[in-house]
Amino acid sequence: GxxxxxxxxxxxxxxxxxxxxxxxxxxxxxxxxxxxxxxxxxxxxxxxxxxxxxxxxxVSPQLLDVYNRTAARSGVAIGVLDGNRCGACRTVIDGGRLIDLRNQAPLGMCPSCKRLLVIA
The missing domain is CATH 1.20.5 (Single alpha-helices involved in coiled-coils or other helix-helix interfaces)
Known part of the structure; x- marks a missing residue:
């Protein structure tokens, strides 16, 4: 019970x-x-x-300023030139632009996304 x-x-x-x-x-x-x-x-x-x-x-203050502004705009501020492509946006950089970019070595700017590019 x-x-x-x-x-x-x-x-x-x-x-x-x-x-x-x-x-x-x-x-x-x-x-x-x-x-x-x-x-x-x-x-x-x-x-x-x-x-x-x-x-x-x-790093120079000018370069640091470009880096910080680019990072604020797109998150990723720097990439590596991969053959003829931007390592950040993957856009193909052709002809004269590629020659101009390689002449800026070791650091240039992608003509497409405006990120800094390390050029080997």
């Missing part, structure tokens, strides 16, 4: 309590993992920003 039903309810409450504890432990593991990954990412970002600062110190 009633005692048997109460025992079933008590057993069910114990199962629910155990499940809630397991869920809480898994949630805490996920939080800890997320915080560690976030800390690792912040450290990596700080290192990259420091390295970027060292590179920026070696």
């Amino acid at each position: 009633v005692a048997a039903e109460l025992d079933k309810i008590s057993a069910m409450e114990a199962q629910i309590s155990l499940a809630l504890e397991e869920i809480g432990a898994k949630e805490q593991e996920a939080i800890d993992s997320f915080q560690k990954q976030g800390g690792d990412l912040k450290l990596a970002i700080a290192k990259l920003e420091a390295a970027r600062g060292q590179v920026e110190a070696k």
